[in-house]
Amino acid sequence: MGRDEKLVRVDLGARSYDIRIGRGLLESAGSEIAAVLPGARLAVVVDETVAGLHLSAFSESLAAAGLGHTVIKVPAGESTKCFSQFERLCDEVLAARLERGDAVVALGGGVVGDLTGFVAASVRRGMAFVQVPTSLLAQVDSSVGGKTGINSRHGKNLIGAFHQPALVLADTAVLDTLSPREFRAGYAEVAKYGLLGDADFFAWLEDNWQAVFEGGPERDEAVARSCQAKADVVAADELESGRRALLNLGHTFGHALESAVSYETERLVHGEGVSIGMMLAHEFSERLGLIDAETVARVHKHLSDVGLPVTVQAIPGQLPPVETFMDIIAQDKKVSRGALTFILTRGIGEAFVEKGVDPAVVSEFLKEKLEA
Amino acid sequence: MGRDEKLVRVDLGARSYDIRIGRGLLESAGSEIAAVLPGARLAVVVDETVAGLHLSAFSESLAAAGLGHTVIKVPAGESTKCFSQFERLCDEVLAARLERGDAVVALGGGVVGDLTGFVAASVRRGMAFVQVPTSLLAQVDSSVGGKTGINSRHGKNLIGAFHQPALVLADTAVLDTLSPREFRAGYAEVAKYGLLGDADFFAWLEDNWQAVFEGGPERDEAVARSCQAKADVVAADELESGRRALLNLGHTFGHALESAVSYETERLVHGEGVSIGMMLAHEFSERLGLIDAETVARVHKHLSDVGLPVTVQAIPGQLPPVETFMDIIAQDKKVSRGALTFILTRGIGEAFVEKGVDPAVVSEFLKEKLEA
């Protein structure tokens, strides 16, 4: 392990694995993978954008470690998480004559990670899988926890598998090429970990966010603390029956907003929806008398400082009426017999799952926010 | 549990489940399922042939137990285990608005079971799954053990998941409508359990096979002992790393034969390939000095008695040369660095895994058999 490298261990018994985090890790990726999967042959899945920026460094590192590999390119963007790419990738991994013991590697953002993970889970009923996340969102969220999958016309991420990687390599230097908007969107999930369960981390982010954006050692620190937070929750609840739901802080409202703009990323990307959603979750918690205005203001300030949207009005274009939002929220899988389930909070770092939320109260609250 | 019903428990910790076996079980299927999955809504996948014969009895039983269900029909035949049916079924299960806690049911042979199981594994990253196997092969083999999947153009069963059912209901009366050829093919797997690990069961089959074919209580007994045999192996080795390989007795040669006839089922169905393959495995074991001619003759007599093919010459049409067979066997996944892995035997019920078989010896043996 390099001098400045950070290590997060995801504890899942026989399926435990390491997340390695550091600047320039891509250059030693080959030897890191060879150490975990000696002699493996690899199929590397990468999107066109990331391929143009980081594939040659990665390939060289694999070659230097003597790891034979095939590259499979997919188009960049959410629509790549589909059945036809799933079929194509399964086919190409088999065409590359990978056997059990060989591995499938995702080099890219959450889209490539989710799709590739489902392919790795399914080919020969489960091949070894390595995540090399290249977006901030992927490094702090989607590459940790083993959820993989594709979208269906009935909704996002509805087809997939739980499939843990054998190794995650997060090179924080590759984030330098990420657009500021994508970086900020990933940062919303970083802030989420503070807000849901770690007040100290949130306070640290308030002081250090600029260095995180600029790429100093604080960036590695933020990625590592985020991964650790997610790893802790995942280890406690691998198959998402209870505590893991806390990770959805801001996501019920956030998903509704994404759906309301038909997932048009020019208008709203996921992390932006999460930012507005977390704001709404805090304002709703205030409305229910759970937190004070000061706490809400603190969250508002930090998210605005980093340049994330904090109101529904920040979304360009027209939004649908409150009824549409309520329909979307009711269809969300976190609903059980009339009452809504929300992640609410009793303070910074004190989120909790509330299963008995009255839809009428939500509707009234949202209506005000939409008309504000 | 009905008076004459048999029960086999598959022991897999939190994923343990029951296999219920008996004549007429279809009529109580609704209440059996409701007991295991109270309040579940169901999507029932069935092929056109089985739908014509047994769907109405099954549907009535579900309705009587108050279980709402949607029926999804697929064409009968191996080509249904494909990506496009996988996509279609995932889509229809979601369209039926099944939630986690609801269940997907396979009513049919191994084709419907394998395909439906993979759909159940993948929709929402894992829905409850019920197997109602209607072919003998499905009752004694494919419905037990949690292997699910579809075929790829690179080979059979190459894409899939391990996904255990919550319940297996094997109504042995539905086997009355199975063609004699399909029944015999399934019986090859029944005989396999005796040959691989249970000499008493094989002797019992020698005495009772006629009653098994005719549908007396002996049929239930044979299905139950087969399920128990497979369940024991699966419980010891859920993810197929060691002992589970014994279940492949007769399958290396059998698969090569199926592949050599391009899976044309008019020429050879799977169980027929297994029958010839088991015969070859015994003859090869004799060649290696592991068993005597008498043992080989006993196996030969029993498989011939029930009407199963026992020589490669029984396959109609031309077979490829031995070199083609050796290529197919070498490509089989049970190969490791030059040496071949075969299931051999030291006597009835005494099969074992041999990893160091010299391809040249196999080739010479097979050549003789092809020219016999």
Ligand SMILES: NC(=O)c1ccc[n+]([C@@H]2O[C@H](COP(=O)([O-])OP(=O)(O)OC[C@H]3O[C@@H](n4cnc5c(N)ncnc54)[C@H](O)[C@@H]3O)[C@@H](O)[C@H]2O)c1
């Ligand atoms: N599996 C999970 O637990 C989980 C959790 C959260 C989100 N997700 C999924 O993750 C996806 C979103 O992930 P995302 O935001 O990474 O999307 P993405 O993979 O589409 O990446 C966003 C964009 O950034 C580009 N990009 C990635 N790395 C880059 C780099 N280093 N430099 C320049 N450009 C780069 C990509 O080409 C893409 O255009 C969604 O599909 C979401 O459902 C999954």
Ligand SMILES: NC(=O)c1ccc[n+]([C@@H]2O[C@H](COP(=O)([O-])OP(=O)(O)OC[C@H]3O[C@@H](n4cnc5c(N)ncnc54)[C@H](O)[C@@H]3O)[C@@H](O)[C@H]2O)c1
């Ligand atoms: N998952 C496993 O562990 C496992 C093990 C062995 C085999 N398999 C798979 O099982 C499949 C073969 O299974 P199969 O032999 O049942 O094939 P199948 O499902 O195609 O059934 C054979 C034929 O019998 C018909 N049929 C089924 N039940 C009937 C009934 N009661 N009456 C009349 N007709 C009936 C079907 O419509 C079909 O035409 C293969 O795809 C094989 O790969 C899986």
Ligand SMILES: [Zn+2]
């Ligand atoms: Zn998120």
Ligand SMILES: [Zn+2]
């Ligand atoms: Zn078989």
